[in-house]
Every structure is written in C-alpha cells, then in structure tokens.
Amino acid sequence: MNKTISDTIEEFIMASLDDDDFIELSRNDLAKFFSCVPSQINYVLNTRFTVNRGFVIESQRGGGGYIKIVRMQDNNNNFLTNALNMCTQPLSLTEGAQIINHMVERRLISEREAELIKSTISVKALNNPINIDNKLRSNILAQVIIKLMKGDFK
Amino acid sequence: MNKTISDTIEEFIMASLDDDDFIELSRNDLAKFFSCVPSQINYVLNTRFTVNRGFVIESQRGGGGYIKIVRMQDNNNNFLTNALNMCTQPLSLTEGAQIINHMVERRLISEREAELIKSTISVKALNNPINIDNKLRSNILAQVIIKLMKGDFK
DNA sequence: TTATACTGACTTTCTTTGACCTTTGATTTT
DNA sequence: AAAATCAAAGGTCAAAGAAAGTCAGTATAA
Numbered sequence: 001m002n003k004t005i006s007d008t009i010e011e012f013i014m015a016s017l018d019d020d021d022f023i024e025l026s027r028n029d030l031a032k033f034f035s036c037v038p039s040q041i042n043y044v045l046n047t048r049f050t051v052n053r054g055f056v057i058e059s060q061r062g063g064g065g066y067i068k069i070v071r072m073q074d075n076n077n078n079f080l081t082n083a084l085n086m087c088t089q090p091l092s093l094t095e096g097a098q099i100i101n102h103m104v105e106r107r108l109i110s111e112r113e114a115e116l117i118k119s120t121i122s123v124k125a126l127n128n129p130i131n132i133d134n135k136l137r138s139n140i141l142a143q144v145i146i147k148l149m150k151g152d153f154k
Numbered sequence: 155m156n157k158t159i160s161d162t163i164e165e166f167i168m169a170s171l172d173d174d175d176f177i178e179l180s181r182n183d184l185a186k187f188f189s190c191v192p193s194q195i196n197y198v199l200n201t202r203f204t205v206n207r208g209f210v211i212e213s214q215r216g217g218g219g220y221i222k223i224v225r226m227q228d229n230n231n232n233f234l235t236n237a238l239n240m241c242t243q244p245l246s247l248t249e250g251a252q253i254i255n256h257m258v259e260r261r262l263i264s265e266r267e268a269e270l271i272k273s274t275i276s277v278k279a280l281n282n283p284i285n286i287d288n289k290l291r292s293n294i295l296a297q298v299i300i301k302l303m304k305g306d307f308k
Numbered sequence: 309t310t311a312t313a314c315t316g317a318c319t320t321t322c323t324t325t326g327a328c329c330t331t332t333g334a335t336t337t338t
Numbered sequence: 339a340a341a342a343t344c345a346a347a348g349g350t351c352a353a354a355g356a357a358a359g360t361c362a363g364t365a366t367a368a
Binding site: 002004006109116125126136 | 178179180217218219220222263266267269270271273274275276278279280281290293294296297298300301302
C-alpha cells in the first residue's frame with residue numbers, strides 16, 4: 001500500500017546491492033537524499049539488513065566516516081547444512097518448530113509456508129502406532145530442507 | 155430489509171475485487187469514507203470476508219500499515235472437504251501428489267508450497283521400518299488440508 | 309427477544325523524530 | 339612531538355506518531 005520512507009530506503013539499498021556484494025555510503029548523505037533524520041538510516045539497517053537476512057554492517061565514525069553494507073553470500077547454505085545435520089537425530093516437536101522458525105527469520109520460507117510445514121510434523125500428522133514420531137519428524141523436515149537447498153522450484 | 159453500513163462496505167470491497175484477485179486498503183481511510191469507526195471495518199472483514207467464504211486477510215500495523223483482502227479462487231470448501239475425506243484412506247505417493255496438484259490449480263497453495271509439501275510425503279521422508287507409508291502420507295496431508303481450511307495464518 | 313450491527317476505549321506493532329553520546333581524524337597548543 | 343581541542347561522522351534510545359487489532363458493551367433489526 002503506502003510505502004513508508006523506510007521501505008523506500010530499503011529498496012534503494014537493495015537496488016544498490018544488485019551489482020555488487022557490498023556498498024559503502026554516508027549516513028548523512030543518504031538521510032539528506034531521503035529528507036529524513038540520520039537515525040532513520042539506522043532503523044532501516046536494524047530492521048531490514050540484519051544478519052538473519054544475510055547482511056553484515058560495518059561502519060566508521062568521525063571525519064570520513066561511512067557505513068558499509070555487505071551481503072553475505074552463501075549465508076543460507078551453512079544454515080541449511082547445519083539444519084539438515086540436526087535432522088539426522090530425532091527431533092521433538094519443539095525442536096522441529098524451532099528450525100522452521102529460523103527458516104522464516106532467514107526469509108527462506110514465508111510465515112504461511114512455515115505453518116504448512118509445521119502441520120506436516122505435528123503430533124496429529126504423525127499419529128502412528130509406535131513411538132517413532134521424533135525420528136519421522138526429523139526425516140520429514142530433512143526432506144523439506146533438501147528441497148530448499150536444491151531450490152529447484154518452478 | 156434495510157441495507158446496513160456493513161452491507162454497503164461489503165459491496166464496496168466486493169466491487170473492488172471485481173478486477174483483481176486482491177486489494178490493499180487503509181482501514182482508517184475506508185472508515186473515514188464510510189463515516190464509521192475503524193473497528194467496523196474489522197467487523198465487516200470478520201463476518202463477511204472469512205476463509206469459509208473464500209477470502210484471506212493479511213495486514214500490517216503501524217506506520218504504513220494496510221489491510222489486504224485476497225479472494226481465493228472460487229469457494230474451496232467442497233474441494234478441501236473432499237480431499238480431507240480421501241485422506242482417511244491410505245494414499246500412494248502418486249495419489250498424494252495428485253491432491254496437491256489440485257490445490258495448486260485451485261490456487262490454494264503456490265507451486266513452491268506444493269513442492270515443499272510433496273517433499274514431506276515423499277518416500278524418503280517416510281522412510282521408516284514397516285510399510286505404513288501410505289497411511290502416514292494421508293495423515294500428513296490431512297493436517298495440511300486442515301491447516302488450509304482453518305486458514306489461521308498470521 | 310435473539311441475532312446481528314455498531315461503538316469506543318484500550319492494546320499491540322511498526323515508524324519517525326530528536327536529543328544526547330561516542331569515535332575518529334585533523335588542527336592547534338604547549 | 340605530544341597533548342589538547344575541535345568538528346565531523348556515526349550510534350543509541352526513548353518518546354511521539356501512525357496504523358491496525360481486540361473486546362465487551364450498547365443499539366437495532368427481524
């Protein structure tokens with residue numbers, strides 16, 4: 001709907017990151033460019049360019065100061081590999097949900113997708129005779145992760 | 155039978171949905187336009203634009219907040235009830251995939267979501283001792299369907 | 309008289325702003 | 339040359355603002 005200044009600034013930075021894996025900018029200049037207070041730049045950085053979303057911020061104060069925004073490449077591969085690893089062990093419902101939540105934080109999946117996946121490893125879904133729920137849960141989650149790793153969606 | 159404000163608002167939103175599958179609007183603006191309190195918009199949404207009637211609502215608070223109303227492709231209740239019914243019986247991988255594909259056709263889920271869900275009922279995911287795969291598969295799919303029916307996504 | 313509609317106070321969430329703080333490189337003093 | 343000062347960045351945080359959500363009470367239509 002009505003884009004906020006923060007959204008616009010986010011877009012601008014994203015676009016700047018299209019070509020390169022990092023950009024360096026002046027907080028004051030950027031603020032002036034968007035006619036906002038400098039601290040709004042920090043707000044955008046803190047809410048949108050977080051580590052969870054795959055960015056790292058470096059900066060320097062004082063004369064000649066700057067802000068550098070770096071897009072981590074390979075960010076999610078490590079995470080996914082790690083998550084997949086956890087799935088070699090049986091997982092409780094809570095543990096499984098935790099992994100899924102992290103996927104959302106990292107923007108690998110949407111809230112909606114998360115809820116769908118959670119329902120696939122719910123107690124009800126795994127309602128089966130013997131107590132192999134946890135093993136099954138990790139199995140199922142592992143397949144979802146593999147799918148995400150491959151990323152071969154149409 | 156006199157039209158209420160709620161009816162008028164409903165009509166307005168319906169008309170807006172004529173062209174597109176979704177609209178985004180500002181609760182405050184709409185309330186102002188119809189000279190009612192903002193919470194009346196919620197009332198209309200809660201009573202008329204329910205999942206049962208084939209709508210999904212998304213929203214965001216705070217500055218730049220909005221309300222998004224999405225029309226699901228025709229009313230899917232019959233379809234979902236039917237699918238859920240199939241899930242009382244064991245399902246082969248092919249049968250499961252078929253149901254999922256239909257969900258995509260009906261725009262209940264995206265291609266991406268479909269692939270994620272397919273991976274949860276894949277042979278690999280259900281790789282467990284005895285041959286209760288098919289029962290498990292229908293169980294899992296049933297939970298996904300129930301989730302979709304409830305539509306209680308954040 | 310019951311179900312539906314309306315209202316408004318209060319809550320939660322996200323954004324914007326500004327006052328004050330810290331760091332740093334450059335410049336001036338001693 | 340070392341110490342002191344200064345100005346130019348960037349950082350923090352809390353308060354104010356802007357939307358939307360909730361819920362319980364009241365009013366009204368059937």
